[in-house]
Structures are given as C-alpha cells and as structure tokens.
Amino acid sequence: MKAFRIATAILALSTGMALAENPMVGGAAMFEDKNIIENAVNSADHTTLVAAVTAAGLVETLSGAGPFTVLAPTNEAFAKLPAGTVENLLKPENKDMLVKILTCHVIAANAMSSDIMGMVDADGGKHKVTTVGGCEFTLMTKDGKVMIEDGQGNVATVTVADVKQSNGVIHVIDTVLLPAM
Template structure:
C-alpha cells in the first residue's frame, strides 16, 4: 500500500469523523425536530394529548385533562375517539364554569364531563355518519346526527379525522355535558 493512498484513507476517515462530530454539535439544537421529522416519515403519529397541545386551539381542554388526571390515559394505547371542544367552545359556557370545574373538589364532575367526550375505538368520520349514537367512556351515549353536517348532541363537528397515534380527534364547537 503506498503512503499516498494510506494518507488519503486516513484523511478521509478523519474528515468523516470531524464532519459527523461537527454535525452532531451543530444539530444539537434541532435534534428533536429531526427526530420528529424522521418519526413522521415512518408514519409514527403523536398521541391525542400531544396532538391537542401542538394544535394550540385546545388549551382549555388540555388544562382540564391535566386537572382531571387523564393525561396518561389519553396518552395510552387506545384507540380513542375524542370529540374535542375548542377554546372558543369552552368560552360559550356560563362565566366561571371552567374555573369552577378546574378546582380539585370538582374533579369527579370534570372527569365525567371529559370522559363524555371520549368513545372507545377509532371512529372515523365515514363511520360516524352511519350511526345514530355512541356510548362514551363516561357511560352515557351521545346522539349523532349526520343529516346536515355532523352533530354530536348539539355540537357541530367543525373538523374531522385528525389522526393520532392512539386514535382520532373530531373538533367540535361546543362542550358536551352529560345528564346528571
């Protein structure tokens, strides 16, 4: 093996090592986004909670899920179908309702309301329009009307089929309240 060839190989190896270590240092700040990009390419999807957080329009819902102690459940395997009210939907409730529900002494009522928004299974829009009701995780049923758009009780579905790693979210414009 000639000296010139050996030094070329050594130079190439050193250059590769330097390049990879420089890339690692330079890429440290965006490592999470790179991992996320790779994950999405592999068809891995965020769970329901992370999807709601990232959307930015479910801050009240996410706060309620945290206060109710349901984060781990909704990050679980599922699958779940969530009828997710937007922040604007929560604003339609009478003044002080959300604040009252978020108090620790009202946790049971908050859990009942939130689980009334969840159906076990992965129910897509194409399935929802074929049924008249669905049993919620809370135990009661919600009425489904697909005659003019899709309504869940009195709430309109404003966006359907947000796929998540552990289910699906359908965005609604009102908070569903179970019967007492």
C-alpha cells in the same frame, strides 16, 4: 419500459398519499405518529381542553394505546359555558365532575367521520353512542357534517373531522358536551 411505468405509478401513489395529510388544528400540524395528548398540546384552539385534561389526571390515559375517538371542544366552545364554569371545574374539589365531563367526550373506538355517517345512515338518521364516561349521546348528520346531541339537548358540530392519531382520532367540536342531569 414496464419498470418505468411501475416506478411512475408508485411515485404517483406516494405523492397522492402525501397530499392526504392530517388537517391542521389550532394553527398546528397534527401528526399521525403522535398520540392524542402529544398533538393536542400544540393546538392553540385547545389550551382550555389541555388544562382540563391535565387537572383531571387524564393525560396518561389519553396517551395510552386506545383506540379513542375524542370529541375535542375548542377554547371558544368552553367560553360558551356560563361564566365561571371552567374555573369551578378546574378546582380540585370538582375533579370528579371534570373527569365525568371529559370522559363523556371520549368514545372507545377509532371512529372516522365516514364510519359515524355510516352508523347514522344505518340507524335511520340518528345513532346512539355510549362514551367512556357513561354518557349516552346521539350522533346525527346535517349538510355532510357530523353532529352530536348531548344529555341536555345541546348539539355540537364537528368543525374539523378525522384528525388521525397514533391511538385514535380527534374530531374538533364547537360545543362542550354535557351529561344528562
């Protein structure tokens, strides 16, 4: 009887773990055993980001060991930029600026939303973070959501949090973050 209870407990635990799967992003399943790039290419909401990462030559980097926390703007976030901005950034002569903007969306850590909220709370409501691109952004929370203020005062909201990857985590955001001018 004891063995039966143990087996039942193990089954209940494994069933519970199966329910704690990654959220879907852009209509696609995200797999914890795949890296950031392997998952991002499947998201219909991140085709602009994937094109930009490719043009910037960052595919190999973001496929690496990490850990990385990627604040991943959606296609709609890129569409909010002034007309022609994305097209100009994708030109070879603007690669340095594109790399800067994209690496400002990467933090060299594996920061789940609960970690970020803890840092924000510990710092009295705002937490400064320096990105891989050298940008200093401010993390905040509002109504249980993580928000990021960029170097120009724009605020992005995390719309899908805690998408676990083999080399870090993705948080989907609704605004492209920009470095200070």
